[in-house]
């Protein structure tokens with residue numbers, strides 16, 4: 001599979017992940033990886049939180065969180 005954003009720009013880059021928003025393939029340059037806390041645990045166990053990973057393309061990342069879409073400088 002090739003990166004959709006690169007394909008639109010006229011180049012072909014292999015994907016490193018899949019956007020969880022729109023399902024497009026994203027390359028390393030276009031992937032926006034964010035983390036969120038997920039509660040886990042059972043009624044009898046000790047509740048805790050774990051970090052879950054979310055992969056988004058640039059378009060979905062910008063739509064959901066404009067700050068997260070900006071490239072790190």
Ligand SMILES: [Zn+2]
Nearest residue numbers: 003006027030
């Ligand atoms: Zn790309």
Ligand SMILES: [Zn+2]
Nearest residue numbers: 019022057060
């Ligand atoms: Zn997307």
